[in-house]
Amino acid sequence: xxxxxxxxxxxxxxTMEMTRDERVIVLGLDVGRLGGVFRTTDGLQQxxxxxxxxxxxxxxxxxxxxxxxxxxxxxxxxxxxxxxGFTHQAFHxxxxxxxxxxxxxxxxxxxxxxVRAPMGGGTKTPEFHPDAIEAQFVQYPxxxxxxxxxxxxxxxxxxxxxxxxxxxxxxxxxxxxxKGRAEVPAEDYTVPFGKARIVREGKDVTLVAWSxxxxxxxxxxxxxxxxxxxxxxxxxxTLVPLDEETLVKSVESxxxxxxxxxxxxxxxxxxxxxATLQENAFFSLDAPIAxxxxxxxxxxxxxxxxxxxxxxxxxxxxxxxLLSA
Amino acid sequence: MFQLLDPAGRLRNGAKPPLDxxxxxxxxxxxxxxxxIDARATGLQRQGRLGVFSPVLGQEASVVGSAMALDPTRDWxxxxxxxxxxxxxxxxxxxxxxxxxxxNPVEGRIPDDVLMLPTQVALAAQLPHAVGIGWGLxxxxxxGVVMTYFGEGASSEGDFHEACNLAGVxxxxxxxxxxxxxxxxxxxxxxQSSAGSLAERAAGYGMPGVQVDGNDLLAVNQxxxxxxxxxxxxxxxxxxxxxxxxxxxxNTTDNPSKYQDPAELEAARARDPIRRVQAYLKGRGMWDxxxxxxxxxxxxxxxxxxxVKAQKAPLPNRSQIFDNxxxxxxxxxxxxxxxxLGEG
Numbered sequence: 247x248x249x250x251x252x253x254x255x256x257x258x259x260x261t262m263e264m265t266r267d268e269r270v271i272v273l274g275l276d277v278g279r280l281g282g283v284f285r286t287t288d289g290l291q292q293x294x295x296x297x298x299x300x301x302x303x304x305x306x307x308x309x310x311x312x313x314x315x316x317x318x319x320x321x322x323x324x325x326x327x328x329x330x331g332f333t334h335q336a337f338h339x340x341x342x343x344x345x346x347x348x349x350x351x352x353x354x355x356x357x358x359x360x361v362r363a364p365m366g367g368g369t370k371t372p373e374f375h376p377d378a379i380e381a382q383f384v385q386y387p388x389x390x391x392x393x394x395x396x397x398x399x400x401x402x403x404x405x406x407x408x409x410x411x412x413x414x415x416x417x418x419x420x421x422x423x424x425k426g427r428a429e430v431p432a433e434d435y436t437v438p439f440g441k442a443r444i445v446r447e448g449k450d451v452t453l454v455a456w457s458x459x460x461x462x463x464x465x466x467x468x469x470x471x472x473x474x475x476x477x478x479x480x481x482x483x484t485l486v487p488l489d490e491e492t493l494v495k496s497v498e499s500x501x502x503x504x505x506x507x508x509x510x511x512x513x514x515x516x517x518x519x520x521a522t523l524q525e526n527a528f529f530s531l532d533a534p535i536a537x538x539x540x541x542x543x544x545x546x547x548x549x550x551x552x553x554x555x556x557x558x559x560x561x562x563x564x565x566x567x568l569l570s571a
Numbered sequence: 572m573f574q575l576l577d578p579a580g581r582l583r584n585g586a587k588p589p590l591d592x593x594x595x596x597x598x599x600x601x602x603x604x605x606x607x608i609d610a611r612a613t614g615l616q617r618q619g620r621l622g623v624f625s626p627v628l629g630q631e632a633s634v635v636g637s638a639m640a641l642d643p644t645r646d647w648x649x650x651x652x653x654x655x656x657x658x659x660x661x662x663x664x665x666x667x668x669x670x671x672x673x674x675n676p677v678e679g680r681i682p683d684d685v686l687m688l689p690t691q692v693a694l695a696a697q698l699p700h701a702v703g704i705g706w707g708l709x710x711x712x713x714x715g716v717v718m719t720y721f722g723e724g725a726s727s728e729g730d731f732h733e734a735c736n737l738a739g740v741x742x743x744x745x746x747x748x749x750x751x752x753x754x755x756x757x758x759x760x761x762x763q764s765s766a767g768s769l770a771e772r773a774a775g776y777g778m779p780g781v782q783v784d785g786n787d788l789l790a791v792n793q794x795x796x797x798x799x800x801x802x803x804x805x806x807x808x809x810x811x812x813x814x815x816x817x818x819x820x821x822n823t824t825d826n827p828s829k830y831q832d833p834a835e836l837e838a839a840r841a842r843d844p845i846r847r848v849q850a851y852l853k854g855r856g857m858w859d860x861x862x863x864x865x866x867x868x869x870x871x872x873x874x875x876x877x878x879v880k881a882q883k884a885p886l887p888n889r890s891q892i893f894d895n896x897x898x899x900x901x902x903x904x905x906x907x908x909x910x911x912l913g914e915g
Binding site: 279 | 673675
């Protein structure tokens with residue numbers, strides 16, 4: 247089985263789907279000649295031509311807005327926004343338009359649109375680039391929000407996203423883009439949405455995360471294991487749809503839970519997890535459900551980001567506190 | 572396209588020198604300083620001592636010529652992120668700029684008497700702000716003018732259209748200075764817009780638009796002064812499209828060899844804005860090798876002094892993460908701050 251990093255897995259999925267379905271069109275800033283600022287689309291324009299891999303003018307709103315129109319016309323657009331922090335400029339087209347079209351057209355215009363964007367910090371990118379704003383889009387209930395954390399999921403979930411009949415916001419973990427290769431099947435496969443991945447199993451506590459925070463939890467679990475504490479790590483994979491069953495089952499068995507995310511604490515998706523578990527697993531809890539998130543401030547300067555982002559250390563400390571409660 | 576100096580540094584059509592030689596020398600000094608900073612900062616970035624930054628290289632006449640039309644005591648500068656010499660000319664100290672690049676924005680804070688906004692990496696987002704400042708100055712009966720910078724890429728953003736339109740309606744004293752450097756990272760000018768001239772868009776907003784040779788210091792300064800004078804006289808905004816060329820990478824993470832034709836870069840080098848001014852001044856008997864060496868020496872000393880000063884500044888610390896979020900932290904933020912500092 248070939249080994250790929252996340253960049254290569256995404257490129258493999260795009261190549262596969264563009265070959266299989268000639269309605270698929272990739273559009274965004276610098277996706278063509280440059281192959282994307284992270285090279286996820288490297289070589290695609292040479293292979294599929296300038297009509298199918300399109301360097302657009304510099305305007306995020308029109309990338310998403312025109313993807314809506316392309317889909318209505320019969321194409322299958324995969325739009326790239328260079329950084330999730332730049333979806334602010336496209337927020338109306340993303341949420342209110344893309345995430346509502348099937349509904350407001352009474353089913354006349356479903357939108358098979360995929361929007362790809364890298365998210366997250368830890369790489370010392372300039373202002374606005376690393377903002378983890380995934381939860382803002384959850385408030386538009388007709389957008390699927392998917393966040394692979396590893397190469398296998400990146401390929402399988404992107405193929406699923408492009409084939410999905412509804413709009414999907416496909417958020418890529420920028421910090422993990424080139425963090426090692428893993429086995430990825432060369433053939434066609436999809437990873438279904440709404441099915442969380444149990445990364446490791448332990449009896450003492452459940453750590454819940456998505457995107458790059460999964461890796462933080464894995465490191466925390468490793469550290470805890472050295473202290474004799476066995477943690478389950480759940481990679482949610484998708485926030486919409488949400489795999490409540492896996493969450494509830496795990497917390498029923500461990501009795502403790504820490505949710506970890508890169509977005510600021512308040513009104514982050516962690517709050518939704520806590521509420522869901524409170525409603526469905528309350529009587530199994532041995533301790534209050536905790537959250538480890540970034541602080542409620544704008545993203546700080548790159549030199550201070552390591553203090554702001556959730557770290558394995560902070561997760562470990564919070565778990566210890568729960569265990570002593 | 573308006574031009575006063577041809578690429579060889581000769582005045583066109585026997586025109587008279589439009590500017591005092593000392594003024595031109597001062598402009599040249601800023602241009603040479605800018606280029607020397609680019610080189611030095613690139614070296615420091617490659618050593619891991621500075622963060623990501625975007626050089627001005629190739630666009631020095633465009634930035635300096637326009638900023639020289641401003642009066643820093645009453646006019647505002649609203650930059651994007653490729654206008655360093657304009658920021659310095661407006662009174663922002665070089666060592667503070669370096670501190671920002673070192674990830675120390677507290678020490679890099681804009682001094683209270685410098686009428687300037689922070690650099691803006693969300694393209695075109697600064698343009699509505701510039702309009703608001705100009706509009707506000709006008710409402711308060713002040714005679715300041717706002718000069719705001721952006722590129723041809725940013726001019727594709729909706730914010731550009733909305734800002735220009737409002738500026739025209741309220742007759743805001745704003746100069747929209749579009750630096751057309753031919754590249755938005757890898758996307759060339761011709762893919763950005765099908766309009767032959769971006770300056771002509773001004774007509775749609777009820778303001779004058781002019782296309783100028785952005786590598787011609789004298790021409791850029793002249794059209795900029797006209798636009799500033801117009802704004803100051805209460806006649807409203809203008810759009811200037813300076814045709815220049817990005818002779819370096821987009822920023823330090825970029826590798827243009829992937830998308831740029833080397834011949835095109837060579838052609839741009841033949842239109843180098845610094846050499847053009849030097850040739851002009853040489854023709855005026857104001858420039859020779861000795862003077863060039865004196866300038867280079869003084870510039871080098873200025874940069875090294877700024878680096879030393881920046882290195883002596885207090886280092887950023889984690890408690891600053893919570894500074895300036897609000898005038899006063901919410902109770903929840905205050906609790907988070909205590910947690911971060913191990914106090915709670």
